[in-house]
Amino acid sequence: MQYPQRVSRRGFLRFAGMTGGVTLLAACVPAGMQTPAQAPASAAAPKLNLSDPKEVGKALEAEGAEVSISSWGWSGLAETHFIPKFAEHTKKLYGVAVKLNWVSGVFDKALAELPVAGKTIKDIGLDVVDKEEESFDAAMALNWYEPMDMDVYKPLLTNLTDVEEPYIFKGTEENGGVVYGAVYQGYEWLQAVLRKDKLDVSKFKDWTDLADPDLRGKMVDYPFNDQRGHYVFGGFVNELVNKGIVPGPLWSQPAWEGALKWWKDNSMEQQIHKWGDIGNDPTIRLMLQSGEVLAGCTWGVYTRELLGTDWNQRDDVLAPFYPKSGILVDRETMSAVRGAAHPVAARILINWMLSTEVNTAGWYKESPDAKEAVNHWNVTEAQFLVAYCGGVRAETRKLIPDWAKAYHPADPASLSLKVDWPWHNKNAEWISKSYEKIVLGK
Amino acid sequence: MNISTPPPRTWLARNASTLLLLAPLLIFMLGVFAMPMVFQFAFAFFDRVFYKNVIWIPKPAFYLGNFAEAFTNPTYLYSIAWTVGIAAVTTSINILLALPVAYFLARTKVWGRSLIEVSFLLPIFGEIFTIYALAYALTPQGPLNWLLLKLHLISTPIALVGSSWAVIIWMSLPTLSVLLIRSAFSGVDVLYEEAAQTMGASALQTFFKVTVPLAKNGIAGAFLLSFSGGVGAYTIPLILVGPYNDWLTNKIQREVDPYFNFPMASALGVILTVICGILFYFYLRTQEPGGER
Numbered sequence: 134m135q136y137p138q139r140v141s142r143r144g145f146l147r148f149a150g151m152t153g154g155v156t157l158l159a160a161c162v163p164a165g166m167q168t169p170a171q172a173p174a175s176a177a178a179p180k181l182n183l184s185d186p187k188e189v190g191k192a193l194e195a196e197g198a199e200v201s202i203s204s205w206g207w208s209g210l211a212e213t214h215f216i217p218k219f220a221e222h223t224k225k226l227y228g229v230a231v232k233l234n235w236v237s238g239v240f241d242k243a244l245a246e247l248p249v250a251g252k253t254i255k256d257i258g259l260d261v262v263d264k265e266e267e268s269f270d271a272a273m274a275l276n277w278y279e280p281m282d283m284d285v286y287k288p289l290l291t292n293l294t295d296v297e298e299p300y301i302f303k304g305t306e307e308n309g310g311v312v313y314g315a316v317y318q319g320y321e322w323l324q325a326v327l328r329k330d331k332l333d334v335s336k337f338k339d340w341t342d343l344a345d346p347d348l349r350g351k352m353v354d355y356p357f358n359d360q361r362g363h364y365v366f367g368g369f370v371n372e373l374v375n376k377g378i379v380p381g382p383l384w385s386q387p388a389w390e391g392a393l394k395w396w397k398d399n400s401m402e403q404q405i406h407k408w409g410d411i412g413n414d415p416t417i418r419l420m421l422q423s424g425e426v427l428a429g430c431t432w433g434v435y436t437r438e439l440l441g442t443d444w445n446q447r448d449d450v451l452a453p454f455y456p457k458s459g460i461l462v463d464r465e466t467m468s469a470v471r472g473a474a475h476p477v478a479a480r481i482l483i484n485w486m487l488s489t490e491v492n493t494a495g496w497y498k499e500s501p502d503a504k505e506a507v508n509h510w511n512v513t514e515a516q517f518l519v520a521y522c523g524g525v526r527a528e529t530r531k532l533i534p535d536w537a538k539a540y541h542p543a544d545p546a547s548l549s550l551k552v553d554w555p556w557h558n559k560n561a562e563w564i565s566k567s568y569e570k571i572v573l574g575k
Numbered sequence: 576m577n578i579s580t581p582p583p584r585t586w587l588a589r590n591a592s593t594l595l596l597l598a599p600l601l602i603f604m605l606g607v608f609a610m611p612m613v614f615q616f617a618f619a620f621f622d623r624v625f626y627k628n629v630i631w632i633p634k635p636a637f638y639l640g641n642f643a644e645a646f647t648n649p650t651y652l653y654s655i656a657w658t659v660g661i662a663a664v665t666t667s668i669n670i671l672l673a674l675p676v677a678y679f680l681a682r683t684k685v686w687g688r689s690l691i692e693v694s695f696l697l698p699i700f701g702e703i704f705t706i707y708a709l710a711y712a713l714t715p716q717g718p719l720n721w722l723l724l725k726l727h728l729i730s731t732p733i734a735l736v737g738s739s740w741a742v743i744i745w746m747s748l749p750t751l752s753v754l755l756i757r758s759a760f761s762g763v764d765v766l767y768e769e770a771a772q773t774m775g776a777s778a779l780q781t782f783f784k785v786t787v788p789l790a791k792n793g794i795a796g797a798f799l800l801s802f803s804g805g806v807g808a809y810t811i812p813l814i815l816v817g818p819y820n821d822w823l824t825n826k827i828q829r830e831v832d833p834y835f836n837f838p839m840a841s842a843l844g845v846i847l848t849v850i851c852g853i854l855f856y857f858y859l860r861t862q863e864p865g866g867e868r
Contacts, residue, residue, distance in 0.1 A: 248632050274626055275626075283712075408817060556630050565833065565834070570650075575819075
C-alpha cells in the first residue's frame with residue numbers, strides 16, 4: 134500500500150479552499166447575537182423573612198454559605214483580612230460562616246468577552262461586582278445588575294440607608310428596589326505622588342507643571358490605551374480648557390485634540406520613564422523608592438498607601454500632588470449581580486463593605502468622642518490608607534483615626550471633577566487612537 | 576482442500592488501528608484549534624454595533640469592512656508591512672547566522688557538541704526570563720552600552736530598550752533553526768561533498784552548490800518556523816518596545832482591549848494566518864521537486 138508522503142500544493146489549496154468555505158458559511162450563519170445575552174429580567178423575588186437573623190442563617194445555608202465578588206487587590210488586604218473577617222461577621226450575626234471568594238482582575242475581560250460568548254456576568258459565578266464607575270453604564274446596558282435593595286433584601290442593607298446621595302446610582306424600580314450601584318469608599322480619583330526630596334514641590338501646582346524639565350524621563354503614568362491614562366490626562370485637558378489654551382468644553386473632541394497637541398508640543402513623552410501602574414507593580418514602586426522615578430500618576434488610595442509605607446515613614450520623601458484645577462474621580466462601585474446564585478449573601482457582603490469597619494480596615498474610634506481609634510484588625514498605617522477614601526457615610530468620617538486626617542486634602546469635593554461617562558464611553562477608542570495619531574504620528 | 580480467499584476488508588477495517596492512534600490528537604486539535612479558528616475566521620466578517628450607546632458588541636453579518644479597513648487605513652497597513660518585513664529580515668539573518676554553526680555541528684565531532692546544541696535552546700526555555708535579561712543588557716546603564724562606551728565606539732549610551740532594535744536583535748538570534756538545519760545537514764551524505772571537491776569545487780562552492788541545495792527542505796522548514804514565530808511575536812515587542820509598538824499582534828490585542836473590536840482583531844488575525852499560509856504554500860514547493868503540480 135502506498136501512502137502519500139507529503140501534502141501536495143494542490144492538496145493544500147484544496148484544504149485552504151474548504152477552510153475558507155466553512156469560514157464564510159460560519160460568518161453568514163446568524164449566531165443569535167443580534168443583541169448580547171441578558172439575564173432574565175426581573176425574576177420574582179424570593180419569599181424570605183430576612184428581618185429574622187435565624188431566617189437569614191437558614192437562607193445563607195440554603196445558598197451554600199458562599200459568596201463571590203469581583204474586586205480589586207486592596208494591596209493584599211482581601212486575602213489577609215477581608216475573607217476571614219467576613220466569615221467572622223456572618224458567623225456572629227447569623228450563625229453561619231460565609232466563605233468569601235475574592236476574584237481580582239476579571240471584570241474588564243468579562244466585559245469584553247462575555248457578550249461575545251453570549252454569556253452574562255452571573256455565568257462566571259459572581260454575586261457582587263465591585264468596579265470603578267467607568268464600567269457601570271456598560272454593565273447596566275447589558276442588564277448584568279439587579280437592584281440590591283429589593284423589598285425582600287432591605288432588612289439586610291442597614292448601612293445603605295445613610296449612604297450619601299451622590300454615592301448611590303438608581304435605576305428602574307424592580308420588586309421595590311431602585312439602587313443598582315453604591316459607591317463604598319468615597320472620592321477615589323487619579324492624582325499623582327512626587328519625590329519631595331528631589332523636586333521643588335512648590336513648583337508643582339497644577340497638571341501642566343508636570344512638564345517641568347526636572348521631571349524629564351522621571352515620570353510614570355498609565356498609557357493612553359488604558360482608561361486610567363485617559364482620566365489622568367483628563368486633568369490636563371481640564372486645566373488647558375480652563376486656561377483657554379485649548380477650546381472647550383472639557384468633554385469635547387476639540388478639547389482633547391488640542392490637549393494632545395499640547396502634550397506633543399511640550400515633549401511630554403520625554404517626561405515618561407515608563408508607562409505602567411505604580412499602584413500594583415512592585416518594580417515601579419521600587420523605582421520611586423530608589424529615585425529612578427520622581428513622579429507617579431496613580432489612584433488616590435495608592436498615593437496614600439505609598440505615603441504610609443515604612444520606607445516613606447522613615448525617609449519622608451513623598452508628597453501628594455493635588456492639582457488645583459481638579460482631579461477626575463472614578464469611584465469604586467458595588468452592584469448585585471442579576472440572577473446570582475447567592476443573593477442573600479451578596480446583600481450581606483454589600484452592607485458589610487459599606488460599614489465603617491471595612492471602610493477603615495478595622496481602625497476606627499468606638500464613638501466620635503473617643504480619644505483614640507482602636508486598630509481592631511491590626512493593620513499597618515499603609516493598609517488603612519489604601520482602604521479609607523473619605524467614606525460615603527457621615528458616621529464613618531467621624532470615626533477615623535486622627536493621624537489619618539492629614540493624608541487627605543481639606544476639601545476633596547472642591548477638587549473632584551466628574552467624568553461625562555456617556556461622552557467617554559463613546560470616545561474612549563477615539564482618544565487612544567488620536568494619541569497614536571497626534572502624539573506618536575502613527 | 577478447498578482454500579477460499581478471505582472477503583476484502585472494508586476501508587474502516589483496514590484503517591481502524593491508524594484511526595484509533597490518530598483519534599486523541601485529532602479530537603484535541605479539533606476542539607482546541609480548529610473550532611476556535613473557525614469562530615475567529617467567522618468573527619472577521621462580523622460588523623460591530625455601539626450597543627445602547629455604551630459598549631461595542633460584535634454583530635453577525637457578512638461584512639468585508641474590517642478587511643477593507645485593514646488594507647486602506649495607513650496604520651494597519653504599516654503594521655502589516657512592518658510585522659512581515661521585520662519577520663522576513665530577522666528570519667533571514669537568523670538563518671544566515673545558523674547555517675555555518677549548523678554545518679560545523681553536523682560535520683565535526685567536538686567535545687561537548689550536545690551541550691552546544693542544547694545551549695541554542697536556552698533562550699527559548701523560559702523566554703520571559705531571557706527577554707528581561709536582554710532588556711537589562713540593553714539599558715543605557717547595561718553591559719552593552721558600557722562595553723561600547725569603553726571601546727569608544729559611542730560617546731553617549733544608545734537607547735535600545737524602547738526602540739524596535741532590541742526586538743530585531745532578539746528575533747535575529749538563531750535558536751531552534753540551528754538544530755533543524757543541523758539535522759538537515761547531517762542527512763546530506765558526505766560523499767556528495769567529496770565528489771564535488773574531487774571535481775575541483777572549492778569548499779564554499781561545495782557548501783552553496785551541493786550541501787545547501789541538498790539540505791534545502793530542512794532550511795526551508797527552519798525558515799518557516801522562524802518566520803511564523805516572527806510574525807506571531809507578541810510578548811517580546813510588548814516588553815522590549817512598550818505598549819505602542821507596531822507589531823500586528825499587539826495591534827490585535829489593542830483592538831480587543833480596550834476597543835472591544837473583536838471583528839477587527841479577528842480580521843487582522845486572519846491576515847496574519849493567510850500570510851503564514853502563503854509562506855506554507857511556498858514551503859511545500861520546496862518539499863516536492865517534480866511532484867504534483
